[in-house]
Amino acid sequence: MANEILRIEGVRKGFGGLKAVDNCSxxxxxxxxxxxxxxxxxxxxxxFDLISGFIKPDAGNIIFSxxxxxxxxxxxxxxxxxxxxxxxxxxxxxxxxLENMMLGSQNQLGEMILAPIIRHGRVKAEERAIExxxxxxxxxxxxxxxxxxxxxxxSGGQKKMLEMARALxxxxxxxxxxxxxxxxNPALSERLxxxxxxxxKSGLTIMIIEHAIPYVLALSDELYVLNKGAILASGxxxxxxxxxxxxxxxxxVGSDAxx
Amino acid sequence: xxxxxxxxxxxxxxxxxxALGLNLQWGYAGLLNFGHVAFMAIGAYTTVLLSMNExxxxxxxxxxxxxxxxxxxxxxxxxxxxxxxxxxxxxxxFSEIVRFILLNWSSxxxxxxxLYGYPRPLEEMIPHEDYNLLLAxxxxxxxxxxxxxxxxxxxxxxxxxxxxxxxxxxVSVSLGKNAFSYKVQSLALGSAIAALAGSMLAFYLQYINPxxxxxxxxxxxxxxxxxxxxxxxxxxxxxxxxxxxxxSTTRFLEGYVSLSPSASGALRxxxxxxxxIALMMFRPQGLFGRKEELAVGK
Numbered sequence: 001m002a003n004e005i006l007r008i009e010g011v012r013k014g015f016g017g018l019k020a021v022d023n024c025s026x027x028x029x030x031x032x033x034x035x036x037x038x039x040x041x042x043x044x045x046x047x048f049d050l051i052s053g054f055i056k057p058d059a060g061n062i063i064f065s066x067x068x069x070x071x072x073x074x075x076x077x078x079x080x081x082x083x084x085x086x087x088x089x090x091x092x093x094x095x096x097x098l099e100n101m102m103l104g105s106q107n108q109l110g111e112m113i114l115a116p117i118i119r120h121g122r123v124k125a126e127e128r129a130i131e132x133x134x135x136x137x138x139x140x141x142x143x144x145x146x147x148x149x150x151x152x153x154x155s156g157g158q159k160k161m162l163e164m165a166r167a168l169x170x171x172x173x174x175x176x177x178x179x180x181x182x183x184x185n186p187a188l189s190e191r192l193x194x195x196x197x198x199x200x201k202s203g204l205t206i207m208i209i210e211h212a213i214p215y216v217l218a219l220s221d222e223l224y225v226l227n228k229g230a231i232l233a234s235g236x237x238x239x240x241x242x243x244x245x246x247x248x249x250x251x252x253v254g255s256d257a258x259x
Numbered sequence: 260x261x262x263x264x265x266x267x268x269x270x271x272x273x274x275x276x277x278a279l280g281l282n283l284q285w286g287y288a289g290l291l292n293f294g295h296v297a298f299m300a301i302g303a304y305t306t307v308l309l310s311m312n313e314x315x316x317x318x319x320x321x322x323x324x325x326x327x328x329x330x331x332x333x334x335x336x337x338x339x340x341x342x343x344x345x346x347x348x349x350x351x352x353f354s355e356i357v358r359f360i361l362l363n364w365s366s367x368x369x370x371x372x373x374l375y376g377y378p379r380p381l382e383e384m385i386p387h388e389d390y391n392l393l394l395a396x397x398x399x400x401x402x403x404x405x406x407x408x409x410x411x412x413x414x415x416x417x418x419x420x421x422x423x424x425x426x427x428x429x430v431s432v433s434l435g436k437n438a439f440s441y442k443v444q445s446l447a448l449g450s451a452i453a454a455l456a457g458s459m460l461a462f463y464l465q466y467i468n469p470x471x472x473x474x475x476x477x478x479x480x481x482x483x484x485x486x487x488x489x490x491x492x493x494x495x496x497x498x499x500x501x502x503x504x505x506x507s508t509t510r511f512l513e514g515y516v517s518l519s520p521s522a523s524g525a526l527r528x529x530x531x532x533x534x535x536i537a538l539m540m541f542r543p544q545g546l547f548g549r550k551e552e553l554a555v556g557k
Contacts, residue, residue, distance in 0.1 A: 052433065078435035086433070092426040095419075102416070103423050104434050110416030111436070113444055117411055127416065170434060 003030040005174050005205050006051070006082075011060030013043075013050055013229075020046040021057070022229035028174065033196070033206045035220030035237060037213070039250055043229040044209045045087055048176050051207075052084040053077040065173065079106060081173035085180065087209075089159035093152030097143060100151050100162060101134035102127070104169025134169060140195065141165045156183035161192070168199070175199075177208045181215050193218055213241065225249065265391045267507050272398035273459045275499035276405050277476075278483040279492060280452030283409060285481075286490035287418060288445040289425030291343060294350030295453055295480050297357040298327040300472035302454025303461040304361060304368060307377045316380050320458045324451040331450030335443040354474060361469035373468025380462060391463070398459055402496070405452055409492050421445055422490075482531065486538065488548020497546055505531070 006028040013021040021043045028034045038044050049055045051062055053074035062070050069077050078084075092100050108130070109115050110123035138144040141161045146154065151162060160180055167175055180196075181189045189212075196219055200206060210216045216223065216237065223237040227249040233240050240246060277299055284290040305323035310316055330353075338349045361368050368374065385393050412418050423431040424438045431438045461467050483502055487494025506527065513523050544550045 054429070054432075073437075075432045075435050075437045078433055083435075084433055086429070090427050090430045092423050092430055094426050095422055099419055099422070103419055103431070103436075106435055108416045111420050113412070113417055113448070116415030116417055117408070120411075123415065166434070 004028060005030045005065055006207070007061075007063045008047075008051070009061040009063070011047075011050055011057045011062060013046060013055065013057050019229050021050060024060070024226070024229065024231055026224050026231060026234065028205060028207055029222075030205050031200065031203055032221040033200055033208060033219050035216040035223040036207060036209045036226060037211070037216055037223065038226035038232070042226040042249075044226055045178055046229075047226065048084055048178055048207075048209065052082060052176060054084075078170070081171065082176070083167045083170045083172035083174070084176035085160075085163045085167055085178055087178040087182070089156060089163055089183070091151035091154065091159045091162050093150065095151060096148050097138070097146045097151055097154070097162060098131070098134055098148060100166050101138060101169050102130050104166040105130045105133070106170050130169075137165050137168050142191075157185060157188055160184055161188075164192075172204065174205045174207065177206060177210075179209055179211065181210055181212050189215065217241065262391070263507070265395050267503055268395045269391060269398055269463050271500045271503040272395070272402050273456050273463060274479060274483065274503060275496045276398075276402050276459065277453055277456035278480040278495045278499050279402075279405055279409055280449040280456070281477075281480045282484045282489065282492060282495040283412075283452070284445050284449040285484060286488075286495075287413060287421045287425060288442055289343070290339075290442060290446060291347035292350045292446070292449070293347045293477060294352070294354030294474075295449075296472045296474060296476040297350070297354035298331060298450040298453035299457035299460065299476065300354075300357050300361060300469070301327040301330060302457030303467050303472075304374075304457075305454070306458040307374050307461050307467060308367065310378045311374070316378060320455065323458055324454045327454030327457075328447040328451035332443050332447040335446040339439060339442050339446075351474065351477075354472075354477060358469050358472050361472070368469070371468060371470070373466055375466040377461070379465070394459075394462055398463075401455065401459065405455070406492055406496065413492065417441075482535065485535065485545055488545025490549070491545070491547040494545055494547030502531070 004027045008024060008026050011021055011024045012019070024043070024047060036044050036047070046055070050057050053069065053072055057070060060070070061068060064077070064080060064082050067080070069080070092103070095103070109119060109126055116123050135144060135147070138147060141164070143158065143161060143165060146158065151159065154162060160183060164177065164180060180192065184192060193215060196206065208216070208219060220237045222235065223240045224234045225232045225240060225246050232249055233243045233246050277295070280298070281292060281295050284292045302323035305326050306316070306319045309319035309322055314322070334349060334353060338346050362370050364370070379390070379394070380397065381393060382390065420431065420436050420441050423436065424441050428438045460471070464471065479502065483498035484495050485498070486501060487496070487498030509523075509527055513520070516523065518526065538545065
C-alpha cells in the first residue's frame with residue numbers, strides 16, 4: 001500500500017512463558033480509522049505499548065511513516081507524531097486541565113531550561129499561542145469551562161476526553177486510542193464518535209482499541225481481530241464481525257452457537 | 260539583640276536557599292533526595308579551598324556550584340533509570356561518602372580540624388564587627404535571586420514538564436518529553452543551589468569542618484519544605500524562617516526550664532516532630548502548598 005503510515009511485521013513479545021503478542025502483522029493506511037478488537041487478554045494493549053515504544057518487542061519490525069522505530073525511546077516516537085492514550089485514564093491529576101493541555105504541544109522553546117529566562121519574550125509569545133490552541137481544542141470537546149480545574153477533580157469520562165484532547169495538542173499524525181469509550185456515558189459517547197469522525201476528515205489517522213462493537217463498527221474503515229496475541233481476522237468491519245471464527249474467539253472455541 | 264536578629268536572618272536565609280534547591284527536586288520533580296547536604300558541603304569546600312589558593316571568590320563560588328551540579332547529574336544518570344526509591348538510598352550514601360572523604364583527605368581538607376582564615380566577600384570594605392550585617396544583606400539578595408529564578412522556571416513550560424514527570428512519568432513520555440533528562444536537570448540545578456548555600460554558610464561560619472555537614476542538615480531542609488508546602492517556593496522560605504525562628508526563640512526560654520542543654524535540644528526536636536505529625540494530620544499540604552498538588556500519595 002502506497003500511503004500506509006504504520007506497518008507491523010511479525011512482531012512478537014513474551015512475558016515469561018506467556019506469548020502476549022505472537023507473530024502479529026498489520027498495516028494502517030493514512031487518513032483512516034483502524035479498529036482493533038479481541039477478547040480480554042488478547043494482547044491489544046500490549047500491541048499499543050509495543051508500537052509506542054513503551055516496551056520493546058522480542059522480534060519483528062515496526063515501521064512508522066517509512067522509518068523503523070523499534071528500539072527508539074518512547075519519547076522520540078511520540079515526537080515523530082505517534083501519540084498514544086492509555087486504557088485507564090491518566091490525566092495529570094495534580095495539574096490543571098489547561099496545564100495538561102499545554103504540556104501536549106511539541107517542540108516548545110520554553111521547555112529548554114534557560115529559555116524562559118534568556119528568551120523570556122519569545123517564550124511568553126509561544127505560551128500565548130499554545131494557550132489559544134488549547135482553548136480551541138477544549139471547546140471542541142466541551143471541556144472549556146473546566147479549564148482551570150485540577151484534572152483530578154474530573155469524572156472518568158471527562159478524563160478520557162481530556163486525554164484525547166491533550167493528545168491532539170501534539171498534532172499527531174497517528175493517534176492510538178485505547179478504549180476511548182470505556183467509562184464514558186452513552187450520550188457522551190455518541191458525541192465523541194462524531195468528534196472522532198471529524199478528526200479523520202481533518203486528515204488524522206487513528207487506531208482504536210474498543211470493546212463496544214457498535215462504536216467500532218460506526219467508526220472503523222478496517223478492522224483487525226486479535227486473539228491470543230495473533231491476528232485472527234481482518235478486513236471490512238461488518239464482514240469481519242460476522243466471521244464465525246471471531247464469534248468463537250469471543251465465546252470460546254467449541255461453542256455451538258452461531259451468530 | 261541586633262546581633263541576634265542578624266544571625267537569625269543569616270541562618271534562616273542560608274537554609275532557605277538550601278531548602279529551595281530541595282523543593283525544586285522534590286516539590287516539582289518528585290525526586291527523593293536524602294543526601295542534599297552533600298552538595299552544600301561540596302559548595303562550601305570547593306569555594307573555600309579555591310579561594311585559599313588565590314582564586315577570586317567571583318569564580319570560586321560558581322566553581323562549587325558547577326562541581327555540585329555535575330555530581331548531582333552524575334548521581335541522577337547512575338540511578339534514575341532504577342525505581343525512584345533507589346535515588347533516596349544512593350543519595351543518603353553519597354552524602355556520607357562526601358563527609359568521610361572530607362574527614363579523611365587531610366592533606367587537602369585538614370580533616371576534622373577544619374578550615375578557617377579564608378577570604379570572605381567584601382571583607383576589606385567594612386569593619387569586622389559589622390561584617391555579619393553586610394553578609395546578611397548579601398544572603399538576602401542571593402535568596403531573592405534564587406527565588407525569582409525558581410519562580411520563573413516553575414511557572415515556565417520547563418516547570419510544567421517537571422510537574423508532569425512528578426505526576427505520571429509515562430504520560431509525560433507519551434507526549435514526547437524526555438522525562439529522564441528533566442529529572443537529571445532538576446537534580447543538577449537543585450544541587451548547584453545547595454552549593455551556593457554552602458558557600459554562604461562558609462562565609463558566615465568563618466570555620467568549616469566536615470561535621471557541619473551531617474545528614475541531619477538534609478532533614479532540616481526536608482522539614483522546611485514539608486512545613487511550608489511541597490512545590491511552593493514561598494512556603495519553603497517560610498518554613499526556613501519558622502524552623503530557625505523556633506530554634507532561636509526556644510534558646511531564650513532555656514533559662515526558665517531546668518533542663519540540661521542536651522535535654523532541651525532533644526525536647527526541641529520532639530516538639531518539631533509533634534508539630535510535623537499534627538501538620539500531616541490537619542494540613543498535609545503544608546502552610547502554602549495546594550491540597551490538589553499534594554506530593555504524597557496519589
